[in-house]
Amino acid sequence: MPLDAFAASLFKRPMQTLGMAVGHGVRCLSQLAELPELHQMMRQTCRDYAQKELAPIAAQLDKDHKFPAKQVKELGAMGVMAVEVPESLGGAGMDYLAYCLAVEELSRGCASTGVIVSVNNSLYLGPILKFGTEEQKKQWITPFTTGERVGCFALSEPGNGSDAGAASTLAQQEGDEWVLSGTKAWITNCWDASATVVFATTDKSLKHKGISAFLVPMPHPGLSLGKKEDKLGIRASSTANIILEDCHIPLGNMLGERGMGFKIAMQTLDSGRLGIAAQALGIAQAALDCAADYAHKRTAFGAPIGKLQAIQFKLADMALAIESARLLTWRAAMLRDAKKPFTKEAAMAKLAASEAATFVSHQAIQVLGGMGYVTDMPAERHYRDARITEIYEGTSEIQRLVIANNILKEYQQ
Amino acid sequence: MSARVLVGVKRVIDYAVKIRVKPDHTGVVTDGVKHSMNPFCEIAVEEAVKLKEKKLVKEVVAVSCGPQQVQETIRTALAMGADRGIHVEVSGKDYETLGPLQVSKILAALAKKEQADLIILGKQAIDDDCNQTGQMTAALLDWPQGTFASEVNIEADKLKVVREVDGGLETIKIKLPAVVTADLRLNTPRYATLPNIMKAKKKKIANVKPADLGVDVSSRLEVLKVDEPPQRQGGVKVETVNDLVRKLKEAGRI
Numbered sequence: 001m002p003l004d005a006f007a008a009s010l011f012k013r014p015m016q017t018l019g020m021a022v023g024h025g026v027r028c029l030s031q032l033a034e035l036p037e038l039h040q041m042m043r044q045t046c047r048d049y050a051q052k053e054l055a056p057i058a059a060q061l062d063k064d065h066k067f068p069a070k071q072v073k074e075l076g077a078m079g080v081m082a083v084e085v086p087e088s089l090g091g092a093g094m095d096y097l098a099y100c101l102a103v104e105e106l107s108r109g110c111a112s113t114g115v116i117v118s119v120n121n122s123l124y125l126g127p128i129l130k131f132g133t134e135e136q137k138k139q140w141i142t143p144f145t146t147g148e149r150v151g152c153f154a155l156s157e158p159g160n161g162s163d164a165g166a167a168s169t170l171a172q173q174e175g176d177e178w179v180l181s182g183t184k185a186w187i188t189n190c191w192d193a194s195a196t197v198v199f200a201t202t203d204k205s206l207k208h209k210g211i212s213a214f215l216v217p218m219p220h221p222g223l224s225l226g227k228k229e230d231k232l233g234i235r236a237s238s239t240a241n242i243i244l245e246d247c248h249i250p251l252g253n254m255l256g257e258r259g260m261g262f263k264i265a266m267q268t269l270d271s272g273r274l275g276i277a278a279q280a281l282g283i284a285q286a287a288l289d290c291a292a293d294y295a296h297k298r299t300a301f302g303a304p305i306g307k308l309q310a311i312q313f314k315l316a317d318m319a320l321a322i323e324s325a326r327l328l329t330w331r332a333a334m335l336r337d338a339k340k341p342f343t344k345e346a347a348m349a350k351l352a353a354s355e356a357a358t359f360v361s362h363q364a365i366q367v368l369g370g371m372g373y374v375t376d377m378p379a380e381r382h383y384r385d386a387r388i389t390e391i392y393e394g395t396s397e398i399q400r401l402v403i404a405n406n407i408l409k410e411y412q413q
Numbered sequence: 414m415s416a417r418v419l420v421g422v423k424r425v426i427d428y429a430v431k432i433r434v435k436p437d438h439t440g441v442v443t444d445g446v447k448h449s450m451n452p453f454c455e456i457a458v459e460e461a462v463k464l465k466e467k468k469l470v471k472e473v474v475a476v477s478c479g480p481q482q483v484q485e486t487i488r489t490a491l492a493m494g495a496d497r498g499i500h501v502e503v504s505g506k507d508y509e510t511l512g513p514l515q516v517s518k519i520l521a522a523l524a525k526k527e528q529a530d531l532i533i534l535g536k537q538a539i540d541d542d543c544n545q546t547g548q549m550t551a552a553l554l555d556w557p558q559g560t561f562a563s564e565v566n567i568e569a570d571k572l573k574v575v576r577e578v579d580g581g582l583e584t585i586k587i588k589l590p591a592v593v594t595a596d597l598r599l600n601t602p603r604y605a606t607l608p609n610i611m612k613a614k615k616k617k618i619a620n621v622k623p624a625d626l627g628v629d630v631s632s633r634l635e636v637l638k639v640d641e642p643p644q645r646q647g648g649v650k651v652e653t654v655n656d657l658v659r660k661l662k663e664a665g666r667i
Binding site: 037038041042045048049074077078079080083087092093094098102 | 611613
């Protein structure tokens with residue numbers, strides 16, 4: 001008996017994850033091989049939109065540092081700004097896999113538009129959908145489904161990014177109001193946003209269990225924005241500090257229970273990381289498109305460079321990196337849709353996809369040679385856009401810690 | 414208005430694909446090649462859906478003739494706002510030789526069966542560029558036609574159609590029921606919204622065979638050979654008009 005139990009325990013944990021995939025039936029495995037018709041149609045629609053409406057203007061948006069307001073409204077009308085939000089609240093009522101497909105296709109056209117869509121869906125609408133009251137959902141979700149308004153997520157501070165538990169922004173109760181004070185940093189969308197989810201400490205002594213989440217409209221007295229950061233990439237999306245000085249909000253603006261903030265943040269980021277994985281996939285795919293096309297057209301040593309093994313090996317490695325990361329992303333999304341644990345898989349997806357994006361865009365420039373270094377070709381923009389995917393919504397280092405923690409738990413003695 | 418609109422949608426090789434001729438010169442390569450709805454058919458669907466949104470027509474029915482794959486094209490029309498679809502099953506050799514004459518007979522039969530008041534088609538398909546189906550369908554039904562439409566307005570039981578013709582724009586008034594073929598500037602087709610893509614899944618697509626409609630799809634045309642267009646030759650510069658005339662005479666052109 002002890003031997004059987006011991007043998008069983010050796011095989012149980014690693015098999016658990018495989019079992020989860022097979023467990024919900026062949027449907028899941030075949031979905032990995034080929035998407036259902038609904039998702040294919042949705043993906044094609046987003047791809048068409050990205051090719052016709054985003055790709056032609058992406059370079060100019062990047063140059064002008066300009067928020068694509070018109071396109072965001074059009075995407076809102078298509079339902080893409082609120083993919084998972086139920087139709088009753090104004091969203092498209094589709095699943096997370098559909099959302100990841102949408103973000104990848106849109107990012108393939110314009111990475112900045114991809115992150116704008118991702119932040120609105122995952123980081124702003126996500127936590128409100130999950131933790132908000134019915135009243136909060138009506139007030140803070142519905143107006144943000146149409147593309148007329150976008151939201152943002154304020155967790156990081158100048159003093160802490162990865163160290164999210166050390167939030168120094170304070171929230172003090174004064175009568176029937178909360179008063180927020182502190183500074184948030186690196187907030188995507190903030191110059192174009194009409195609301196934000198802010199994390200602040202309500203009980204310093206409880207450390208990370210003393211953080212709570214709040215909903216703040218923008219603009220609002222006591223809330224001001226820092227200068228727009230001059231970024232290397234994703235320049236059409238705005239990034240800046242949010243400064244809270246004596247910012248009064250009604251008590252009803254707390255999201256979830258007091259002290260729940262850290263949990264809300266972590267769960268939100270678990271999902272958000274899939275949106276970023278999808279964005280990274282889109283950037284990587286666009287870079288591969290550019291390189292493969294060039295390999296056909298550019299001739300050297302009397303033939304198209306695609307005939308040379310050196311280029312072929314690069315293209316193969318690039319395609320492999322993207323396809324592997326894509327399957328990890330789809331699997332994590334499907335686990336989430338099936339309401340199974342997906343933290344480890346999401347971290348793997350984000351890590352794989354972001355490293356694929358930087359690898360592929362780097363190699364794409366190499367394939368293009370000198371042409372890859374100038375703005376005439378989009379390769380340099382993909383390179384610049386890709387870099388941030390390894391940093392935001394959980395650095396690659398944090399992803400590794402998340403994965404390792406999960407692995408160690410699985411093998412717990 | 415109780416009008417029912419029939420919209421024909423054709424599945425063609427996507428406009429962006431580089432076409433390659435099959436090695437046996439019997440046609441072009443279609444296997445594994447990206448297909449989509451003919452762009453002029455998209456414009457036709459958009460116009461029909463717009464009429465429905467203006468409450469000028471009650472129902473939009475999307476029709477396509479071909480093998481199983483054309484159901485994707487019908488679903489795209491449903492996602493754009495058509496109410497239901499009809500898939501006329503034609504496959505194999507019959508599909509390879511399917512042309513405007515057979516399709517117009519099918520559409521005419523369906524128009525009678527469905528009691529359609531208006532048929533909107535693309536002006537031509539981007540694969541064969543025939544520009545015949547609309548005209549033939551109207552003739553078979555003995556209905557008036559408004560082809561190359563860049564503007565369509567319903568006025569009581571008549572249709573005011575602005576047509577793009579070589580000389581400019583021609584406005585005609587035709588009585589319903591009628592056939593309209595859509596030209597490029599008629600409208601800008603919408604992107605399907607995600608909720609509509611989901612709704613499209615629930616809309617019905619009926620299956621029908623040409624024989625059920627009493628139509629014989631055998632072709633009266635035989636394709637002998639398909640070739641790439643000849644490669645463009647470089648030109649030659651000449652110094653004087655006399656040289657030009659001499660060269661043209663040498664080439665047998667004058």
